[in-house]
Amino acid sequence: MHPAFSVIFLTTLIGAGQGLFLALFTTQAYGLFDLLPKQDGAGFYAPGSAIALLFLAGGLVASFFHLGRPERAWRSATQWRTSWLSREVIVLPAFMGTVLLYGAAQLFDWRPVLATLPGGTAIDATFVLGLLGTLLAFLLFLCTGMIYACLRFLREWHTPLTVINYLLLGTASGFSLAAAFAAWRAPELARFFAGWALIILLLGLVGRASALIRNRRLKPKSTPQSAIGVKHPRIVQVAQGFMGGSFNTREFFHGRSAGTLRWIKWLFLLGAFGLPALLLTAGISGAAKNLLAAAFVVQYLGLIAERWFFFAEANHPQNLYYRSVA
Amino acid sequence: MTPTPVEEIKKTTCYMCACRCGIRVHLRDGEVRYIDGNPDHPLNKGVICAKGSSGIMKQYSPARLTRPLRRKPGSERGAGEFEPISWEEAFSTLAERLGKIRATDPKKFALFTGRDQMQALTGLFARQFGTPNYAAHGGFCSVNMAAGMIYTIGGSFWEFGGPDLDRAKLFVMIGTAEDHHSNPLKIALSKFKRDGGRFVSINPVRTGYSAIADEWVPIRPGTDGALLLAFIHEIIAKGLYDRDFLVRHSNAGQLVNVAEASDEFGMFVRAEVPQEEACYDPQDKLWWDRNTNRPVVTHTAGADPYLRGEFRMGDGTVVKPSFQLLQERVKDYTPEWAEGITGIPADTIRRLAHEMGVTARDQKIELPISWTDTWGVEHDTVTGNPVAFHAMRGLAAHSNGFQTIRALGILMSLLGTIDRPGGFRHKVPFPRPIPPCARTPNHPKAVQPNRPLDGMALGWPSDPDDLFVDEDGSPVRLDKGFSWEYPLSVHGLMHNAITNAWRGDPYKIDTLMIFMANMAWNSTMNAVEVRKMLNDKDETGEYKIPFIVVADAFQSEMTAFADLILPDTTYLERHDVMSILDRPISEFDGPVDSVRVPVVPPTGECKPFQEVLIELGTRLKLPVFVNKDGGRKYRDYPDFIINYETEPGSGIGFLAGWRGKGGEKFMRGEPNPNQWEMYAKNDCVFHYELPKSYQYMRNWNKGYLEWSQRNRITRYAEPILIHLYSEVLQKFRSAAQGKGLTRKPPEHLKKRIETWFDPLPFYADTLEGQATDKQKYPLAAITQRPMAMYHSWDSQNAWLRQIHAHNLLHVNTQTARHLGIADGDWIWVESPWGKVRCMAQHSDAVEPGTVWTWNAIGKAAGAWGLSPDANESQRGFLLNHLISEELPGGAGHVSNSDPITGQAAWYDVRVRIYKAEAGEPEQTSPQFEPMKRYPGQSESRSVWNFFAGKVSK
Amino acid sequence: MTQLALVIDLNVCVGCQACVTNCKEWNTSGSAGPMVDQNPYGKDPTGTFFNRVQTYEVGEFPNTETIHFPKSCLHCEDPPCVPVCPTGASYKRKEDGIVLVDYDKCIGCKYCSWACPYGVREFDEQQKIMKKCTLCVDRIYDPKMTEEERRPACVRACPTSARLYGDIHDPESEVSQAIREAGGYQLMPE
Ligand SMILES: Nc1nc2c(c(=O)[nH]1)N[C@H]1C(S)=C(S)[C@@H](COP(=O)(O)OP(=O)(O)OC[C@H]3O[C@@H](n4cnc5c(=O)[nH]c(N)nc54)[C@H](O)[C@@H]3O)O[C@H]1N2
Ligand SMILES: Nc1nc2c(c(=O)[nH]1)N[C@H]1C(S)=C(S)[C@@H](COP(=O)(O)OP(=O)(O)OC[C@H]3O[C@@H](n4cnc5c(=O)[nH]c(N)nc54)[C@H](O)[C@@H]3O)O[C@H]1N2
Ligand code: SF4
């Protein structure tokens, strides 16, 4: 597929936003059970949520660039019964709204107690909003992943690994971001975030590597033989019906050499996993704060490369019909 | 509220190619909304092709010329500097210049027209002007096909006849990629296949039609003669020929004088039957009768001739039936021999020959149609041997093509398939006598100041005395047509016109007028040099070709070399006639002619070239265009078409339909003032269905021949016997051998005439093949027509050019690998005459010794309204740069043409290919200085959202 | 239920491209139009077409087959392109099975084209919406047209009648018969 930057930014930005929110809420949940020091709502959760929102909004804006007719974007919420894209379109704003409310509640310290746990722990509104946000974040990962995973013919994507990786990579980047944020706002949490960031990152690596290995082993189901319905070992396209290019040659081809693809694969393995892991480790062991910020930046850039590769690697069966210029 | 757009449908005839299908043009608010095939049209029955469907884009092309243009005074020819002038200025310039030429030496005006469909009018104009220098595309197209077949069976493929696929069981297509009968052939092929017919294609390349063939027989280019002779060998050896058919309908049994010493050697022996001076083939030849064992006049009732043997006449002359000579000729042409030449396994050749013979013999068709032959014998049925052939330029465009095509005609005759169901069928105006009656003058005195040419500019020589040469045997025509170099050049040799004019050989001319021919590009060989010749000046600084007029509709490569450009209309903007006097669109069952009527107004100042000729003819006071008092006779072209008669009161004009005062007569009748309207009302086509009994066996069908004579299609109702043995050719050969009383060829051409004018077909390598070192140039290079493009016309068409934006050289995969050439590599293709750089594409659908490309996709930069970086010029290429219009040999130069007909030998060239160097630009070579946009050409858009009814708003 | 569709007989298709340009011509000024052409007279001309004819070589010389392969929307029975569309712009008509795009709803996200395995949807780079073969709905139901005309443009144009059109659910239709007789097959059944 042709990697479109709008979609690359959309998925990586909201992934980080979702992850950051999950990280924030994790600390709140830990805090609830006194496993971590409680943090100030206005000083920590509110700005954290704001940052998450910023990423989410960035993703949303990017997504508009993907649309031919952004002015009609509202229509895309109508087909939630069948379309994962439509579902994403609903869940993303819902999630953003929740994050906004969560951040606002934290900022204004709006904490009416809604329930009390048997142990006496009070569940206040921010917690409920956080829980809801968490649910929506997971749902959003599911939607985003399923947009790709549901496409039967794009076999590189048609696997649960796609959803898992969206979840893991987004969350990992969000935790790195949280670590960097904490280093600045709540240094005592930085190691916690960085630790989890590292763990999720490693899980993500397992997931992504599995996908790479799986995809390398994929034998195309569709062949030139099945594409034109002729059984013979040697089938060569000699003309595709036009010579100056068409939507079909632009949208479904990355237009790069196999060498570039290989190169980008190593780049993202290094950028999204190797380097951030080193930087996070260094960050945990207490070296300069900036390392954590660097970890996130590198990881984010790495994820852009990862996402580019994700698209480029997917070989659309329609390409069987577009192999020769003449 | 927007008013509802006005939609209407107008019927006319397509001219996106020469097939001439009936179309319906749907207009919305006067703009072309849709063009579809006319379901009521006999030719295309509602279907349409890719080009026809893209007619809209022709209408709006930025390549269109819209104003008369004059080369800017002081600017160099070829530099593309033009200024607009008025039509009045254009006409007065022309009338003055041409008037002077006509008053002094009319042959200094040459009119050459390309793929035009109005040769009846352009030919009439030239003849009236008095110049012998007129020809249309036939010589560089397929004259071998026309001449080879017409000199053999009195009719031909091309527009003159074709395969009866409705009834054939076996169809053998040779060297055809697209043909003129474009849609009808496709309709017929698919029907044929669905009805279970077997389709064999003989072609070095498997594309298009060959793709759906049941069997593809790849052959080396230029070797079909060997294959066909081997087929004949097998058919004769196995006795699979239709003896009865040959006896009555061919000259198989006619006795040929074989006494070598005799002056009459090679001629038929004749009975003393008094003959009038006429151009038909008189029935004064003899058979050797089996029953009486004596010579008798052919077709004597009760006689049955020997086809084989040797006999001695009463006066001691030794004679043989011509069939015997044919058998002797093909004796050594065995399948094994042909295998070595054609690359086709001998077993395949044998198998195919048997299949043809057995199918013809065992699957006979009897139609319950009674008819009477020219000898008065009545028949209750028409018989058919259902083996059909079709062939086109794969056979024609070789310098050995004439003899190859004669071999094909003979093979078809041996199988008994001439004008019979399931075989070959004629189309009116054919069959014609062998050769047809039209003759050129045979003397330079036919060209006189202020007088029409005394004879036709093009004709059908029957013996050396018909040649258009002077006392020394030198040519009278600029292209040397009808001279000893190409005696049967029945369509002229346009491809030599520019070179000859430039060299002043045989003489210099003044004005060259080109209509609808792209002679600085795809209809010229050696394009690089010819483009220089067009600009070349003599010592005095005068252009060697002093004045060039180009009448075209588009900014073609040729227009750049014009001194005067006359902008033509498109086919949707003009009246036009596909006349019975020319090459009509007849069907097997009878004559069909058709017209175009304008469906949209002319663009800019475009004027139909038809009108230009009428106007010029009137101003020059050419006799047919003016009244006795010298005043204008025809208001305009439509008026001319209605009122012109071949002779006063003949009742015969350009159109055969709706003649007579009220449109009640057909074929002949007085002019009908409402003829155009009647055509327009009737789908723009007139189809006359002959009675069933006139539809077959027309060479010998009394009823048909008399009908044809009555309607002045032929002059005589005499039988047209098939020339297995060609006495016409023998006459030229005899002259070369110094025999007989006719003119004799000049010394340097004697050998050539003697070799090539063989009365029986033979195989020889092509002229270029003989002259080329095949070790050095191991590959044959040919072109094919793409179905979605017409010659060079369609690169200006926004839709069609997306399908063919550039062309590649298709090379057999193994051949390419062997040379280290990968798929998509940039390569050089080099012939002895030039080289081009282009891209290679691997293909397994081409014979290993052949490379090919789509014809005329490559364009000069900036031509055709395209940007200079367009794919056509940067990645496309023209094979013509590799082909020479002349070959070394003879006295100085000899044209790269068939020595019999002057047919341009496009497909003879030999090449070698090799990879381009790593650092070379990824661009085709040669490149030319980009052409400039002319005044009146519209700006080309960068985005086109065509929606009819909204363009003009 | 009716399922209208095109069936192509590769045995007689000569690759003439008539169906390609006639489709363009009908549709560019029709309900699906205009169909943009970019750089129509410049470098790399490109445009929106609903139907393309491609050429394949099968086998090795001399046993080579050349196959011309026309490709337009198959109006799939269960079209993967429809459910993915977030706006409902892509839909399959209940009454006749035709798969269409509602231009007024389409947001140009291209998602449907990703879901189609055959690569027959084409994005209009000018109008920024997805386009595709309409099976000539604006012909086949036009009461102003004759029966003969009420067929898709490409079908009428095709000189070899390689393109057949009809209801594949009606066992008596021309297309169903053709499928049975010629051993019809689907593309990429997987
Ligand atoms: N290498 C190679 N060369 C070949 C051939 C080949 O097979 N291989 N084929 C040969 C053959 S068979 C032929 S017939 C020739 C054809 O050769 P030409 O007849 O020279 O070529 P065309 O491309 O038909 O172009 C004729 C001109 O007609 C113009 N034209 C188009 N429509 C109109 C119109 O309505 N009015 C006017 N006035 N002009 C119009 C075009 O703009 C163009 O300039 O090419 C020959 N050249
Ligand atoms: N679409 C379209 N239609 C056209 C034209 C066009 O430009 N475009 N041009 C029109 C004109 S002017 C003409 S003359 C006709 C020509 O119609 P065709 O004669 O059908 O056209 P060509 O492309 O010359 O095809 C020649 C075929 O012969 C094959 N061939 C070449 N050399 C040999 C050989 O030695 N032996 C054999 N057996 N085969 C050989 C080539 O591979 C090719 O397939 O088409 C007319 N129709
Ligand atoms: S075959 Fe020629 S005349 Fe017929 S529709 Fe096509 S372009 Fe027009």
Ligand code: SF4
């Ligand atoms: S667009 Fe593709 S998936 Fe959708 S109906 Fe057409 S062929 Fe089927």
Ligand code: SF4
């Ligand atoms: S491009 Fe249009 S039709 Fe396709 S999925 Fe998006 S909204 Fe639906």
Ligand code: SF4
């Ligand atoms: S059915 Fe109509 S829209 Fe579809 S490919 Fe044919 S002509 Fe084009």
Ligand code: SF4
């Ligand atoms: S119009 Fe018919 S023969 Fe021509 S390419 Fe299309 S399907 Fe094939």
Ligand SMILES: [Mo]
């Ligand atoms: Mo031609």
